Structures are given as C-alpha cells and as structure tokens.
Amino acid sequence: MKMYLITFRSITFAQKGEGALKRAGITCTLLRTPRAMEERGCGYCLTLRGGDAAAALGVLRSAGAPYRKVYLQENGRWEEAAL
Amino acid sequence: MIYLDNGATSFPKPREVGRAMSWALSRFANPGRGGYPASLEAAREIYRCRSAAGELFGCKPEAVVFTGSCTQGLNMAIRTLVKPGGRVVISGFEHNAVTRPLHALGAEVTVAGRRLFDWEDTLSRFRDALKGRPDAAVFTHVSNVFGYILPVEEMAEMCREFQVPFAVDAAQSAGTLPVRLDRWGADFVAMPGHKGLLGPQGTGMLLCGRLPEPLLQGGTGSESRRQEMPDFLPDRGEAGTLNVPGISGLLAGIRTVTRLGPEAIHRREAEEAARCARGLREMGFSVFSGARQGGTVSFLPEGDCEAAADRLARRGISVRAGLHCAPLAHESAGTLETGTVRVSFGYKTGPWESQAFLAAAEELRGGM
Numbered sequence: 001m002k003m004y005l006i007t008f009r010s011i012t013f014a015q016k017g018e019g020a021l022k023r024a025g026i027t028c029t030l031l032r033t034p035r036a037m038e039e040r041g042c043g044y045c046l047t048l049r050g051g052d053a054a055a056a057l058g059v060l061r062s063a064g065a066p067y068r069k070v071y072l073q074e075n076g077r078w079e080e081a082a083l
Numbered sequence: 084m085i086y087l088d089n090g091a092t093s094f095p096k097p098r099e100v101g102r103a104m105s106w107a108l109s110r111f112a113n114p115g116r117g118g119y120p121a122s123l124e125a126a127r128e129i130y131r132c133r134s135a136a137g138e139l140f141g142c143k144p145e146a147v148v149f150t151g152s153c154t155q156g157l158n159m160a161i162r163t164l165v166k167p168g169g170r171v172v173i174s175g176f177e178h179n180a181v182t183r184p185l186h187a188l189g190a191e192v193t194v195a196g197r198r199l200f201d202w203e204d205t206l207s208r209f210r211d212a213l214k215g216r217p218d219a220a221v222f223t224h225v226s227n228v229f230g231y232i233l234p235v236e237e238m239a240e241m242c243r244e245f246q247v248p249f250a251v252d253a254a255q256s257a258g259t260l261p262v263r264l265d266r267w268g269a270d271f272v273a274m275p276g277h278k279g280l281l282g283p284q285g286t287g288m289l290l291c292g293r294l295p296e297p298l299l300q301g302g303t304g305s306e307s308r309r310q311e312m313p314d315f316l317p318d319r320g321e322a323g324t325l326n327v328p329g330i331s332g333l334l335a336g337i338r339t340v341t342r343l344g345p346e347a348i349h350r351r352e353a354e355e356a357a358r359c360a361r362g363l364r365e366m367g368f369s370v371f372s373g374a375r376q377g378g379t380v381s382f383l384p385e386g387d388c389e390a391a392a393d394r395l396a397r398r399g400i401s402v403r404a405g406l407h408c409a410p411l412a413h414e415s416a417g418t419l420e421t422g423t424v425r426v427s428f429g430y431k432t433g434p435w436e437s438q439a440f441l442a443a444a445e446e447l448r449g450g451m
Contacts, residue, residue, distance in 0.1 A: 010305040010318050011115040012145050015130040032118030041307030044115075064143065 020063030089429030107331035115304035148320035156273030156289030200373025230379030282333030352378025381423035
C-alpha cells in the first residue's frame with residue numbers, strides 16, 4: 001500500500017491540517033518529521049495510508065494549512081513526490 | 084468574603100479551571116517538542132485552546148499567540164508598531180501597560196479624548212489626532228479604572244480610513260464584550276487570560292493580524308537549524324516552553340464563558356455596577372458613572388481611598404483603591420492626586436453582593 005508523508009513548518013499547521021483531513025473523512029497520523037526529510041531542523045508531518053493524496057492536499061490548501069513537501073513511500077523507500 | 088475586584092482578576096475561578104490545570108500537570112509533557120503521546124496530547128490541548136480563542140475572537144488558530152499576560156502582548160504589539168521616537172495616538176484612559184512601553188521607546192504620544200463616557204469627544208479628538216498621520220494608534224476597549232467602554236468599532240474604522248496601524252488593549256473586555264480581530268481589522272489585540280476569560284493568572288493572548296516582532300528569542304520546536312526566529316505564526320511570538328497547565332485552565336475558562344455567554348455576563352456585571360453607582364450617589368459620594376459603562380465603577384470616599392478600601396476589607400469586602408496602574412486615566416478624570424476606590428463585578432457577583440457592599444459603604448460616610 002502506498003504511504004504519503006506531508007511535512008509542515010510547525011506543529012500548529014500540522015494540527016490544523018490533521019483537523020481538516022479528519023473532518024473530510026481522511027485518516028491521517030501526526031508524527032515528528034523524520035530527520036532526513038526536514039532540512040530546516042525540527043518539524044511535524046502527517047502520514048496517509050493509501051487514498052487520494054491529491055485530494056488530501058486540496059483539503060489542506062482549502063483549510064489554510066500550508067504544507068512544505070510531500071513524500072511517497074514505495075518499496076520501503078521514501079521519495080519526494082510531485083503532486 | 085465578597086470579592087469585588089474582578090478588574091484585577093476574576094475570582095474565584097470556575098472549578099473546571101483548577102481541574103483542567105491539575106489534569107494537565109499529570110498528563111501533559113512539552114508540546115511541539117516530541118513525538119510521544121504525552122507531548123502530542125499536550126500539543127492537542129494547546130491547539131484546542133487556540134481554536135476556541137480563534138472562534139470567540141474572529142481569527143485563525145495560528146493567529147493566537149500565547150503570552151504570560153496582557154502586558155506582555157501589548158509590549159510585543161507596541162514594539163512591532165512603534166519604532167524608537169515614533170509618533171503614537173492613544174486614548175486618555177490607557178493603562179501603564181501601554182504608556183510605559185511607549186515611554187521606554189521615547190515615543191511622541193498624542194493623548195486623544197479625555198472626557199469620561201463621552202463618545203463624541205473620544206471620536207472627534209481621535210479623528211483629529213489621526214489626521215496627523217501617526218505611526219500607530221493604541222487604545223483600550225474599556226477603562227480599567229472607570230469602566231468606560233470606548234467606541235472601539237468606530238475607532239478601528241477611523242484607523243483603517245487613515246491607514247494607521249493599531250492595537251487594542253482588551254484587558255477589561257475579552258470575555259464580556261464583542262472582541263473581533265477580523266471585524267476590527269486590527270494589527271493586534273492583546274488580552275489577559277485571567278480576567279474576563281476566567282483562566283489562571285500568568286496567561287494571556289495576543290491576537291495577531293500581522294507578524295509580530297518577537298520580544299524573546301529562543302526555541303520554538305520548529306526550523307531549529309535557523310538562528311532567526313520563525314517568520315510564521317504563532318511560533319514567532321512563542322519562544323520557550325508554553326505554560327501548558329495555564330493554557331489548559333484558560334481553555335476551561337473560555338469554555339465556561341462560551342457556555343454562559345459573554346453578553347449575559349456583561350449584562351449582569353453592568354447591572355450591578357449601575358446599582359452600585361446609584362446607591363453610592365444616594366449616599367452622597369462622588370461617583371464616576373455614565374451610559375457606556377461596563378462592570379466597573381469608581382468613587383471618591385470622603386477621606387483617603389486606601390483607608391476606605393481597608394475599612395471595607397475589614398468588613399469582608401474586597402475592592403481596590405489607588406491609581407490602578409493607570410495614572411493617565413486619573414489625570415483625565417481629575418483624580419490623579421486622590422486616586423479612587425474601584426468596585427468591579429464579575430461573572431458570579433449579583434444583587435446580594437452589591438447590597439452587602441452598599442451596606443458596608445454606608446460606614447464610610449463622614450470620612451476617616
């Protein structure tokens with residue numbers, strides 16, 4: 001199953017995004033961003049299992065929850081995804 | 084004890100506030116610093132409080148910066164809007180939380196509108212002052228000494244018309260009167276958490292319509308490699324660990340205010356202040372009251388105001404005397420030398436407390 005990881009500049013934006021996705025019926029999990037994916041230091045991210053990542057990003061944009069980057073995990077490796 | 088010093092802090096707090104603080108102390112670690120449950124749960128509590136405040140005051144959750152007091156928020160707002168030596172317009176009823184930071188900056192201050200309970204005077208003087216194109220305006224919503232409710236909606240509109248950035252001190256209005264960052268179009272609105280919002284002391288919020296200049300630099304749990312403070316809200320204004328138990332208590336306070344309804348609280352407080360003013364006037368005291376008054380009333384006893392407050396305290400009535408940290412307001416009202424005795428009502432006070440106060444005040448007649 002595909003897994004997406006969406007990074008945010010702060011926990012507040014990640015929480016805002018989490019709330020918006022849950023209200024839209026999209027299951028997600030709030031986590032610390034893995035070190036390799038956060039070049040500016042510390043941050044938080046949301047992970048999504050499967051589902052429509054493009055739709056999730058649309059929800060985040062509409063909610064005013066700016067995200068930084070989106071990563072896709074396939075075959076155990078994370079790659080930055082262009083969506 | 085009959086507590087009539089709610090202008091200083093609301094007391095007693097709702098039971099839920101203490102419970103929430105106790106729960107926070109036993110359950111929550113440092114928010115925004117870890118990925119383990121106790122840290123994430125703390126962050127969720129903080130975000131619930133941001134969201135509740137944002138809903139009540141017309142702003143996004145991230146526009147709510149937690150502070151240790153209204154004073155801290157006002158300092159941040161003033162440091163952002165006013166450069167050293169800058170020109171500022173203020174009302175004639177400002178607290179030292181506004182005037183001292185301006186004095187420290189060496190600001191050139193114009194005081195506009197000094198007549199109590201007179202909206203026409205306040206607005207015309209304020210408009211005249213704005214015509215001089217000051218760098219900023221800072222004004223209180225309600226005088227902490229006299230309970231005078233200033234016409235903030237109109238003052239905000241004037242600031243927008245003259246394109247003057249402005250900050251509002253909502254120390255005495257948040258939780259009882261409509262306070263809306265969005266409708267006012269304010270750059271900043273500062274408020275305490277422990278007065279009308281019924282939270283614990285040591286809490287406050289700065290609602291930000293723009294990015295503030297931080298008062299403190301330090302850890303935010305975000306963008307840690309950068310040595311500059313983050314350029315986004317709320318992190319830019321929140322260096323260091325947040326007061327998690329305090330914010331939990333504040334959330335419980337906000338929920339209580341929302342449940343009771345700010346309008347109902349205001350009505351109750353204003354009715355008691357008016358009852359109190361009538362009674363004091365009938366006794367022959369000099370009372371400061373008017374049509375646009377909140378739940379606070381000041382009066383002049385025949386003798387020393389501190390001695391009068393002391394006599395009331397010995398009868399179990401808690402009121403405040405003196406200058407109330409607002410010498411400018413006293414200067415406007417002509418009470419700088421005497422001070423006043425201030426009686427300020429809260430969400431729990433009613434006619435019984437007013438009557439008990441008035442009965443005790445009878446004994447003040449004839450001076451000390």
